[in-house]
Amino acid sequence: MRHLGSCLFWLLWHLDLAKDFHSSPRESCAAHPPYIGDLILPLCAGNFPEKSAASSWVVHFYAGNCRRCRELAVALQDVSAPALKLGIKVGAVDCHDTSNAQLCRSYKVWKFPVLMFLSSGSRYTGPLATAEIMTWLGEASEPGLLAPALQKMSVCPAFHLYEEPQLAREFLTAHNIYRCAAGIDMLEWDMAAFQTARSYAQKAPTDRLAHSKARERQSKQGATFGENVAVGFGLWPGQVVARWYDEIRNTQGGKFRPNRAGLGHYTQLVWRKTRRVGCSFGQDRRVAICHYDPAGNERGKHLSQVAPPLPGFFGREGQERCGAIVEEIGAP
Numbered sequence: 001m002r003h004l005g006s007c008l009f010w011l012l013w014h015l016d017l018a019k020d021f022h023s024s025p026r027e028s029c030a031a032h033p034p035y036i037g038d039l040i041l042p043l044c045a046g047n048f049p050e051k052s053a054a055s056s057w058v059v060h061f062y063a064g065n066c067r068r069c070r071e072l073a074v075a076l077q078d079v080s081a082p083a084l085k086l087g088i089k090v091g092a093v094d095c096h097d098t099s100n101a102q103l104c105r106s107y108k109v110w111k112f113p114v115l116m117f118l119s120s121g122s123r124y125t126g127p128l129a130t131a132e133i134m135t136w137l138g139e140a141s142e143p144g145l146l147a148p149a150l151q152k153m154s155v156c157p158a159f160h161l162y163e164e165p166q167l168a169r170e171f172l173t174a175h176n177i178y179r180c181a182a183g184i185d186m187l188e189w190d191m192a193a194f195q196t197a198r199s200y201a202q203k204a205p206t207d208r209l210a211h212s213k214a215r216e217r218q219s220k221q222g223a224t225f226g227e228n229v230a231v232g233f234g235l236w237p238g239q240v241v242a243r244w245y246d247e248i249r250n251t252q253g254g255k256f257r258p259n260r261a262g263l264g265h266y267t268q269l270v271w272r273k274t275r276r277v278g279c280s281f282g283q284d285r286r287v288a289i290c291h292y293d294p295a296g297n298e299r300g301k302h303l304s305q306v307a308p309p310l311p312g313f314f315g316r317e318g319q320e321r322c323g324a325i326v327e328e329i330g331a332p
Contacts, residue, residue: 034073035062035092039080043091045103049118057089057119058137061104063112064096072113075128082130083137108322111183125185125275139188167237168194170330171279171290173323174241175269180322181314182254182270182307192219193278193291197227201282201289206231217291226274226295228265230288235281238329240288245269245326254308264297270307271296 031042040060043049049057060076062069073092080090095104095112107116115124115133126132168189176186200212209229217225230240244265248254256267268274271292279290296305309318319325 030097031092031094034070034077035060035094037077037080039084039090040073040076041089041091043093044097044100048093048103049089049091056087057091058083058115058117060090060092061095061107061109061112061114061116062092063094066112069113071128072115075130075133076115078130079133079137082134086137088137108180110180122188123186125188136188167281167330168279170237171241172277174238174326174329175277175290177319177322177324177326177329178241178245178269179307181309181318183310183313184270184272184307185275187275187277190276190278190291190293193225193276193293194280195278196225197278197289197291198280198282200227201280201287204229204231204282204287204289206283206286212289219293223293224295226268226271226292226297228268228290228292231286233286234332235285235288236330236332237279237288238326238331240290241269241329242327251306251308254306254314256302256306258302267302267306268292268296272305272307 028047029042029044036042043059060069060072062073076090076092083090093100093104095101095109107114107118107121109116116122122136124133124136126136172187172189179186196212196217200216204210204212209231211227211229214224217227219225228244230243247263247266250262251257251266254270256263273294274292274296276293277290279288281288298305312318313321316325
């Protein structure tokens with residue numbers, strides 16, 4: 001999937017800069033450099049893009065004068081012009097302004113900064129570098145979003161990131177609700193992880209939990225994906241992810257307990273360093289496989305890497321605050 005963003009980054013230099021940006025008055029929202037710039041619009045509750053226009057917006061939710069917020073703002077200055085060539089507008093919201101508090105909560109923004117594609121809810125978690133952010137913009141874009149000139153190019157592959165987009169969204173949402181409750185970075189969908197998960201799901205045993213061989217779940221860089229496995233009948237995404245997370249009952253409030261078996265699925269879900277996931281069903285939904293990158297469950301690192309739920313985010317209450325009851329996601 002990375003090559004798609006790289007291709008877009010190369011192509012944007014062959015497009016003319018869009019002349020029309022946004023008609024809303026810049027003075028309608030209070031904001032200051034570096035959070036705004038010539039092509040970064042200050043946003044607030046009064047001029048926030050409506051849902052019908054959300055597909056063309058990426059928004060920086062920031063808070064006051066936090067160092068990481070300022071660093072992201074500076075990186076966005078270099079991204080805003082090439083993003084506009086792709087038909088993507090960039091905005092910034094000060095979530096510490098009391099008039100914007102409800103707006104930020106409605107987008108489940110609890111930690112700062114957050115760089116989000118409004119339409120998909122995809123959040124950027126990579127390094128603050130122009131090329132990496134542009135790669136993410138290319139990957140997170142929806143079909144039909146980009147400028148017509150770019151859509152006609154035959155150099156780049158189509159925007160089919162996976163074969164079953166609805167199932168992929170449901171798997172991803174289920175994972176990220178639990179990670180939201182733990183206050184850690186959201187996961188993004190990964191094509192390579194999806195492909196290895198799909199391959200194993202088609203042949204995995206249906207009468208017991210059995211992991212694939214390490215060589216069957218390797219990334220293009222040679223790293224081994226982490227793996228969660230579920231078997232049953234008529235499985236659906238929320239049910240599967242909730243079953244894995246339910247191993248939290250064997251912990252101390254979500255914290256890892258040494259020498260306790262039966263925690264590996266839960267700990268992989270909330271492993272801090274994991275950034276990407278790909279999942280697939282197989283054999284008439286009798287098997288569900290998810291592969292994770294980077295892999296979790298590294299020996300000796302559980303105490304620092306397993307993230308328990310934040311105060312007030314335990315159980316159904318935490319799930320609701322983060323968007324939905326996981327068990328119900330994709331239920332028949």
